[in-house]
Amino acid sequence: METASETKLLGTAPIGRLVMKYAVPSVISLLVNALYNIVDQIFIGQGVGYLGNAATNVIFPLTVIVIAFSLLVGDGAAAYLSLKLGEGRKDQAQRGVGNAVTLLVIFGAAFLLLGIFFLEPLAHLFGATENSLPYALDYGRIIILGFPFVVIGTGLNSCIRAEGSPKVAMISMIAGAVVNTILDPVFIFACGWGVEGAALATILGQVLTFLISALYLRKPKVLQVSRRDMKLSFRTAKTVMGYGVSSFITQIAITVSILVSNNMIVQYGAASVYGPDIPLAAFGIVMKVYQILLAFMIGFGIGAQPIVGFNYGARNFLRVKKAYLLAVLCATAVAAVGFVMFQFFPQGIINLFGSEDALYNEFAQKSFRIFLMLCILAGFQTVTGIFFQSIGKPVKAAVVTLSRQILVLVPATLILPIFIGLDGVLWAGPVADAISFLIALVLALLELKHLTSQHAREQEAALCAEQGQAF
Structure with a gap:
């Protein structure tokens, strides 16, 4: 069992080592979570075709909403835990x-x-076309x-990381993803179950992640x-969910933006050479x-x-x-790598999801290059939103998060x-990235200035106390 002195390492150990200790398992956990959908898309694209991928795009916003409520509680409890x-x-x-566990069960x-x-009505709401609706259902x-x-499972993962066991959270996510990856080709190709096979592989992986996370609570x-x-x-x-509101808004905002984008794409695509x-x-x-x-940046x-929470x-x-600042630097470096991939090597990424005709490849390349043109700015904005959440300032966290997905995009x-x-x-993407970056920059600079003045006051008070004891 971790002792109080080990917990206090958050306040004494080298920052770089601590950030990596918590960030690497967090990145892997989130990456694995993102790969659930990616793996499904790859095998569905190869086994069913682009209509199958269109169907998963229709259901994806509903999954994001579910994760949003999970993170509202889980990330909120993690921030609450660190601060307390x-x-x-x-x-x-x-x-x-304890309250978080109860809320997760209810949700x-x-x-x-x-x-x-x-x-079915939700599938229509999220942009299902006549051709993709049967696959989506x-x-x-x-x-x-x-x-x-x-x-x-997702909510408990956040608590487990904050409680000091990021490796357990990582293992639970990896185990579920491995099961999903193994079963996807078996169910889709060997069994011939198509999109239903991909869905079944996904939930079996999610069940395993849940079991590992739940069992951890017996011996934290x-x-x-x-x-x-x-x-x-x-x-x-209320306090727990208040601390998690930034993560919640991030996910809900993604849902709203996908909903709007899907419907606009279907509407204007129908009038283009590409069709809907x-x-x-x-x-x-x-x-x-x-x-x-985003998994890396988040x-x-x-x-x-x-x-941040412990030391604040x-x-x-x-x-x-x-x-x-170290988290911002790491997230921006990853965003720069993503920028290079999306701008110069989009076709290599597209080929992973199946071989389609020239018209499909043309629009897919254009989508990567235009929509993600300024993704290099997203690392700063993403980390800044989580930063405000970590120090118990949910309003500023919400403003930073909302600025891209809702207020601009x-x-x-x-x-x-x-x-x-x-x-x-597609051009809505870089416009949103640029404006949201500026909003996050202003709020971050003001907060950093405040932290500097707070640090100076703490140092002055400590000095006065030492001088008082000397006399």
Whole structure:
């Protein structure tokens, strides 16, 4: 079991080593989560074709909504846990995690019922065409059965990382992804089950992730969550979800932007040489691949979260700044690699998802190059949103997060196609990246200035205390 002195390493160990300790497992966990969808897309593209990929693009927003509520609770509990441990309030930290477990169970059951009764209207809402709807329903009817396991498993993963066991969180995610990757070709090709086989492989992997995460709660490192801690407290639950609102908004904003983009793509694609189905499938590939890049960027932000939260609670503001800036640097470096791949080697990525005709490849290449033109700026904006969440400032976190996906991207997606047609959906991406980066930059600079002044006051107070003791 981890001792109090080991927990306090968050306040004393080298920043670089700590960020890597938490970031690498976080990145791998998130990357594996993103790969669930990517692996499905690759095998469906090879075995079913682009209509199958269009169908998964239709169901994808529903999955993102489910994960949004999971992260609302899970990431909120992780931030709450880090702050309370930094303040030395272990009992409150345990109560926060216990309330989170109860909330995750409730949300998991609710989404299962939602999917059972409203799958078809939701598929229409998320842009299903006449050709892709049957595939979307076949895929979705099975995927929804895994919603309770997704909600609980993903939420517990966040708590496990913050509690000091990022490797356990990583292993649970990797185990599920390996099962999914092995079973996908078996179910799709050997059994001939098509999109339904891909969905079944996915939920079996999610069940394994859930089981590993749930079993960990029996012997955690720091916290001993009791049944009393799991009794819902309105005040505790509200605070926990308040801390997780940035992650929640990030996911919901992605859902809204995909919903708007899908419908605009179908509308304007129908009037183009590509038709509605090619753009729907190709743009879905772009969004899924971008989720891999986001996994790295979010992972570095989450990796810094326990360090930032603990030291902010302990009023060690210099370490807060160092952890944040290092996470920004790492996320931006990864974003730069993504930029090079998307601009110069898009066809290599496209080929992974099946061999299609020249018209499909043309639009897919254009989608990567235009929509992700300024993705190099996204690392800063992503980490900054998580940073504000980590220090208990959900309003600023929400502003930073909303600025790209909702405040800029959605209006741009609705307005630009009026003037330049289908390409307007793609140009909305760089417009949103540029404006959201500027908003995040202003808020981050103001917060860093505040942290510097706070650090100076702490140093001055400590100096005065030493001089007082000398006399």
